[in-house]
Amino acid sequence: MDSTGAFIDQTERFSAHNYAPLPVVISSGEGAWVTDVEGRRYLDCLAAYSALNFGHRHPAMVAAAHAQLDRLTLTSRAFGNDRLGEFCQRLAELAGKQMVLPMNTGAEAVESGIKVARAWGYRVKGVPDGRARIIVASGNFHGRTTTIVGFSSDPDARNGFGPFASGFDVVPYGDADALAAAITDETVAVLIEPIQGEAGVILPPDGYLARVRRITAEHDVLFIADEIQSGLGRTGATFECENAGVVPDLYLLGKALGAGIVPVSAVVGDAEVLGVLRPGEHGSTFGGNPLAAAVGIAVIGLLSTGEFQARARELGAHLARRLQGLLGHGVAQVRVRGLWAGVDVDPGLATGRRVCELLAGRGILAKETHGSTIRLAPPLVITEEELDLAADQFAAVLADLRGATRR
Known part of the structure; x- marks a missing residue:
C-alpha cells in the first residue's frame, strides 16, 4: 500500500464516516511542514486546529515524551x-x-x-x-x-x-x-x-x-x-x-x-x-x-519564555497585511488575531472546500469551515517567508478562480 488512494480506500472501508478529510495522506512532519505517502511536501497552515502550536515534533516536546516513555x-x-x-x-x-x-x-x-x-x-x-x-x-x-x-x-x-x-x-x-x-x-x-x-x-x-x-x-x-x-x-x-x-x-x-x-x-x-x-x-x-x-x-x-506569544503577535501582523491585500480580489472579509485567521472567500467563486482542495494542490494545507470561510492557524514556528508562500499560493488560487468565472 503506497498510494494516496489506497490509504483513503482503507480508511473509508474500516473507519466510521464522521469526517470528510481532504485527499491528503500524511506520513511525516517536522516544524511547519508535512510530507505525504508519495513524498509530496505541504506547508501546514492548520496545525491540527491549534493542537500543533509548536509545530510537528518540536524537539523539546519529543525529548520530554521519550524520556517519560522510558520511565x-x-x-x-x-x-x-x-x-x-x-x-x-x-x-x-x-x-x-x-x-x-x-x-x-x-x-x-x-x-x-x-x-x-x-x-x-x-x-x-x-x-x-x-x-x-x-x-x-x-x-x-x-x-x-x-x-x-x-x-x-x-x-x-x-x-x-x-x-x-x-x-x-x-x-x-x-x-x-x-x-x-x-x-x-x-x-x-x-x-x-x-x-x-x-x-x-x-x-x-x-x-x-x-x-x-x-x-x-x-x-x-x-x-x-x-x-x-x-x-x-x-x-x-x-x-x-x-x-x-x-x-x-x-x-x-x-x-x-x-x-x-x-x-x-x-x-x-x-x-x-x-x-x-x-x-x-x-x-x-x-x-x-x-x-x-x-x-x-x-x-x-x-x-x-514569552517567545511564542511574541511570534504570534509579530507574524500575525504580517499575515493580516498579506490577507488584507486579497480583499476585493476574491476575498470579502478577513479576521485575524495573532496567527489565527478567518478568511471569507466570495461564495460566487467557490466553496471553502474547493478552495482548500486547490490550495492543497499547490502545497498549502488549510481547512474550510461553514460555507466559503477558510481558517488559517499555522504553527507558531512558521517563518515570515513561509507565510508569504502561503499568501502567494492563496492569491494564485483566487486568481485562477476569478479567471475561470470570467470565462
Missing part, C-alpha cells in the same frame, strides 16, 4: 505519580490560578467545567438542587458530546442526537445586553469562547469580554472561558482573555497543551471554585497521566 506512562489516579504535581503547579501559575483539574480532550474539559459550575452553584451560591442554568453563545463550538451538542446551533452537530440535557440558555455571541438579560437567580455560569474558532474565527466586539466579566461578577456568576483553541499562544498572548484585559473564573484548556503528542486538557481555576469537587465525584483513568504531564510541563516551559 512510566500510566498509573491511573488510584495512585500518585511524580509528574502530576509539577504539571498542575506550573499550569496554575501560568494561568495565575490555584488549582488544575487534568483531563484528556477538549470536550472532556468542557464537560468537567459544566459539572464544576453546577456543583459550585449548589454548594456555594445556593441554587436549589437540579435548577442550575448556564448561559452559552449562539455559534458556539465546545465539542461534540451529547451534552455539548444539545446547546449547539450547528444542525450537523445537533440534529438527530437528542434528547438533550436541559439547563442551558443560548444568547447571541457578542451581545452583552442579551447576556445580562438572560441571567436569573438560577444562573451559575456563562460559558463562551473568547474567539469563536469553528464559526470562522469570529472576533467579539471591542469591550465585549470586559462587559461579560463585569456582568458575571455583579451577579455572582462564574465566567468560564473556553480557550481550547484560542489559548496557549495562538492569539499573541498566553490566553486571549489577556488581550481583553480580563481574568475568567475558569479556563478550559486543551489541544496545544499536549503539543500534538498526547491528548491533554485541563480546567484551571481557584480553590474556591475547583475546590467544590470531592473524591469520587469526577475522574479520568488517563487524566493527569505521567506521560501527558511530562509533555504538558514541556509546553508550559516554552510558553513561560
Whole structure:
C-alpha cells in the first residue's frame, strides 16, 4: 500500500464516516511542514486546529515524551505519580490560578467545567438542587458530546442526537445586553469562547469580554472561558482573555497543551471554585497521566519564555497585511488575531472546500469551515517567508478562480 488512494480506500472501508478529510495522506512532519505517502511536501497552515502550536515534533516536546516513555506512562489516579504535581503547579501559575483539574480532550474539559459550575452553584451560591442554568453563545463550538451538542446551533452537530440535557440558555455571541438579560437567580455560569474558532474565527466586539466579566461578577456568576483553541499562544498572548484585559473564573484548556503528542486538557481555576469537587465525584483513568504531564510541563516551559506569544503577535501582523491585500480580489472579509485567521472567500467563486482542495494542490494545507470561510492557524514556528508562500499560493488560487468565472 503506497498510494494516496489506497490509504483513503482503507480508511473509508474500516473507519466510521464522521469526517470528510481532504485527499491528503500524511506520513511525516517536522516544524511547519508535512510530507505525504508519495513524498509530496505541504506547508501546514492548520496545525491540527491549534493542537500543533509548536509545530510537528518540536524537539523539546519529543525529548520530554521519550524520556517519560522510558520511565512510566500510566498509573491511573488510584495512585500518585511524580509528574502530576509539577504539571498542575506550573499550569496554575501560568494561568495565575490555584488549582488544575487534568483531563484528556477538549470536550472532556468542557464537560468537567459544566459539572464544576453546577456543583459550585449548589454548594456555594445556593441554587436549589437540579435548577442550575448556564448561559452559552449562539455559534458556539465546545465539542461534540451529547451534552455539548444539545446547546449547539450547528444542525450537523445537533440534529438527530437528542434528547438533550436541559439547563442551558443560548444568547447571541457578542451581545452583552442579551447576556445580562438572560441571567436569573438560577444562573451559575456563562460559558463562551473568547474567539469563536469553528464559526470562522469570529472576533467579539471591542469591550465585549470586559462587559461579560463585569456582568458575571455583579451577579455572582462564574465566567468560564473556553480557550481550547484560542489559548496557549495562538492569539499573541498566553490566553486571549489577556488581550481583553480580563481574568475568567475558569479556563478550559486543551489541544496545544499536549503539543500534538498526547491528548491533554485541563480546567484551571481557584480553590474556591475547583475546590467544590470531592473524591469520587469526577475522574479520568488517563487524566493527569505521567506521560501527558511530562509533555504538558514541556509546553508550559516554552510558553513561560514569552517567545511564542511574541511570534504570534509579530507574524500575525504580517499575515493580516498579506490577507488584507486579497480583499476585493476574491476575498470579502478577513479576521485575524495573532496567527489565527478567518478568511471569507466570495461564495460566487467557490466553496471553502474547493478552495482548500486547490490550495492543497499547490502545497498549502488549510481547512474550510461553514460555507466559503477558510481558517488559517499555522504553527507558531512558521517563518515570515513561509507565510508569504502561503499568501502567494492563496492569491494564485483566487486568481485562477476569478479567471475561470470570467470565462
